[in-house]
């Protein structure tokens with residue numbers, strides 16, 4: 001612990017509770033902001049014209065009825081919101097060796113597929129209230145299937161929020177944490193901020209009216225900040241990917257994914273050159289990532305670098321919870337460890353080659369751990385075979401972009417698996433004497449706790465040494481996140497379950513039944529049908545009582561309460577949607593670790609030896625681990641020493657000097 005620490009500590013004390021600190025967190029990159037400002041101008045212009053037309057003709061008028069395609073193109077041009085042109089640089093041979101940082105050109109025919117700052121794709125058409133951009137629930141009093149939609153906060157309180165969670169007996173907390181971590185490699189949907197909407201002077205924190213970009217959540221309770229509703233910012237719109245008579249879908253509001261959808265360790269390296277440069281140790285000439293220059297852990301191991309007083313990593317959500325910081329820190333260390341070994345093996349490699357080769361390995365490890373160790377436990381072995389199956393090589397016809405329903409509903413299944421307690425364990429895997437367990441809300445945006453409270457080890461032991469919460473139909477989303485969640489730009493507690501439901505409506509996701517049909521599952525027509533598929537009869541009754549019509553059930557809620565498939569943590573709908581998405585992320589990725597020509601056979605067999613347990617052994621003070629850290633094991637009887645955990649032999653990366661690097 002350096003002497004700097006104490007000065008820094010005071011600074012933390014003063015600022016950690018201040019809301020302005022939050023503006024440094026979950027921040028979107030300037031590139032993303034520019035894109036969504038243009039999209040806001042474009043969408044707002046169309047909206048204004050549409051509203052005028054509605055007043056005049058006394059009915060809903062769709063944009064193609066109102067404007068010619070030339071008009072639309074002109075508006076897009078003036079808004080600087082033209083479809084992104086395809087760069088014709090994708091044939092360059094240097095794009096064969098390593099991924100671009102933005103994901104561009106992964107697919108040579110469709111360079112934007114899976115790239116950062118492209119729209120979330122639709123697997124089913126959007127269902128806006130006005131057909132184009134007003135979400136369901138926007139026009140109060142508007143009926144859906146003859147009834148009004150229930151308020152997300154009411155649904156949350158009556159069905160989702162739970163004060164207790166039981167533990168399950170198979171998996172460790174790592175299964176939950178890996179879900180959040182890898183979700184942050186796949187999608188990040190940026191939100192508009194109050195100032196983003198051109199010409200709008202409305203402050204979303206102080207209004208209960210639906211005025212772009214504010215879509216406040218009604219429900220007059222304690223979370224409403226005294227004004228009767230909870231603030232909510234709509235997700236930013238995307239610019240159209242195509243304009244022309246056959247692309248009316250592009251005139252509908254679409255949402256952005258600001259990061260690469262590929263499982264490419266963008267969580268570690270970022271998704272823009274600027275961020276990547278910040279994260280690299282360019283002056284060290286060693287291919288490593290930059291580390292924190294003010295603090296290191298008690299054993300001299302590095303922390304993530306700071307920006308202001310928060311950690312900075314490839315994904316801006318890193319500070320949200322201490323468990324995320326812990327996983328990010330492990331990967332930073334693993335990069336630097338591998339880079340060092342590769343430099344020893346290939347002394348002739350340039351720093352750039354060391355960096356890129358290490359990045360390639362780290363990307364592959366993210367893919368292996370996700371697809372081999374994580375996904376089958378989530379959707380079950382049978383669904384894995386049904387929706388994903390064995391690898392058959394790169395398929396350039398597959399679009400690997402994240403789908404809207406995956407990011408906005410299916411992969412948020414994880415919110416029902418959040419533990420209300422963060423366990424911090426000592427070397428005997430008992431509650432730490434100095435750093436006690438914490439209620440989850442005390443771990444939000446608390447990077448200082450890692451530095452001041454024993455480094456990552458107490459949290460890491462808690463992640464592998466405590467059981468994941470069981471998923472019960474009547475104990476769904478922990479009160480720690482329905483009553484005490486902290487998010488960017490909102491200086492009061494918010495409710496994650498309400499945000500998820502409102503987000504689904506904001507994005508115009510079709511209802512639960514439409515998605516069941518998409519997955520070939522039967523339609524729910526009656527209470528008895530619902531009772532068949534939902535784990536708990538009382539929950540099924542409550543749902544129909546609130547929604548009144550089964551077609552209105554929000555997809556996130558419906559998916560969440562389904563009977564779990566055997567040996568899985570999801571019901572049939574989410575297993576289908578997650579399975580389909582994972583398949584596209586694998587088959588549509590030219591750099592998938594198993595794709596031909598990406599790694600040699602020998603390298604592949606080394607990569608396959610990797611595991612989270614090994615990464616913990618190599619990059620922390622923990623020297624006894626479970627053989628499989630995703631499974632809960634008894635300490636010490638079922639733990640093994642690190643010497644028994646297989647590790648990659650990086651000799652497989654040795655290259656003759658003549659073949660050179662970059």
Ligand code: HEM
Pocket residue numbers: 176177178179180183187188189190320321406407408411412413414415417418440481487496499500503
């Ligand atoms: C302590 C744990 C967690 C917290 C505090 C948290 C919090 C949040 C918040 C605030 C959002 C944005 C909500 C909105 O306004 O729409 C979000 C989005 C999301 N979360 Fe979580 N989450 C946690 C765990 C998880 C887990 C375990 C998973 C999955 C296994 C997950 C998957 C997602 C996904 C897929 C999104 C949407 C990402 C995007 O496209 O922007 N989260 N989460």
Ligand SMILES: [Ca+2]
Pocket residue numbers: 185186259260261262263264265266267
């Ligand atoms: Ca990614």
